[in-house]
């Protein structure tokens with residue numbers, strides 16, 4: 001193949017341009033049928049871009065077609081706009097940057113190729129975060145991390161997946177104090193035990209949603225997958241689900257500040273341990289920590305609460321409020337799950353370009369406002385003066401045009 005060089009922080013990444021039979025037809029005759037699709041991939045992809053990228057291969061052998069396949073096979077999601085693409089390895093973001101830069105710009109509110117990501121996991125800076133337990137049932141902060149040099153779940157080999165498991169579990173097993181824990185490999189777990197852990201929110205189920213299957217993330221299931229948990233089961237690491245590691249801190253009640261403190265400590269300890277063995281997490285100044293999904297770049301952090309809000313959730317301005325506050329809602333059983341008993345999962349919607357502390361602050365402010373409004377509605381009052389003026393204006397404007 002012909003050499004192609006992408007640049008990552010000034011360093012060259014040597015890619016290949018393959019000239020095999022696979023590419024003997026013109027790019028146009030291999031262009032995916034995405035006219036009706038409603039995801040970010042379909043929004044930014046053009047035949048010209050496809051023509052340029054389809055014959056490039058990353059140094060680990062990942063192709064552009066692999067990156068876009070989940071969004072080609074899954075035109076749209078009724079609940080939210082999906083990115084519709086994945087990275088097969090760290091270098092995918094560089095070698096196919098003409099494409100990923102545009103997806104990232106759209107998904108992350110105008111984040112540009114020259115923007116730098118800020119990391120700040122200094123939990124002592126956090127203000128507030130002790131949320132009212134009468135409304136907040138539980139708190140959780142999660143992120144994804146990937147081991148540099150090993151391909152991501154859509155593209156890894158069985159050997160790479162097992163290496164990820166070994167590296168992360170060995171590092172976690174050295175932790176002590178509140179982080180002392182053990183590994184529960186999925187292969188050795190009875191089906192009922194697995195099911196129970198999934199229902200309790202501690203463990204992941206097989207990622208059977210079509211976009212994950214299309215991405216190839218369920219291959220070889222359950223090989224090299226498992227749950228690492230500390231003894232108190234409030235610090236958990238999911239191994240080889242959709243990311244190499246999903247790191248989670250969670251607890252009952254509304255003390256999200258404490259949840260965040262444990263999150264920062266645990267994530268940092270894991271990073272220190274893997275680097276002692278000569279490994280790094282995938283990271284650069286521009287994209288922050290790298291994840292399989294471009295939606296989870298940067299902090300990769302989703303901090304959220306399960307909160308019971310029967311009154312506010314029925315207000316027609318609730319969704320506009322969430323949008324304005326950079327928050328997202330979902331059911332408590334995971335993405336796409338239904339709302340049960342008026343309990344919502346409310347979390348930060350941004351991941352990239354803002355630090356962990358900043359995102360926590362956004363969540364805390366938003367949830368505090370939600371609680372204030374819920375209390376006001378319970379009293380029979382009005383929330384007009386509690387809503388941001390921009391939300392009131394937008395709502396009035398929409399109603400006028402309707």
Ligand SMILES: Nc1ncnc2c1ncn2[C@@H]1O[C@H](COP(=O)(O)OP(=O)(O)OP(=O)(O)O)[C@@H](O)[C@H]1O
Nearest residue numbers: 138139140142201302304305306332333334335345
């Ligand atoms: N605040 C919370 N309190 C208790 N459990 C939670 C909380 N947030 C999420 N969970 C549980 O964690 C599990 C995973 O949730 P979910 O799939 O929504 O999010 P995620 O792990 O952040 O991944 P993604 O956003 O990529 O789908 C579910 O079982 C859910 O019930």
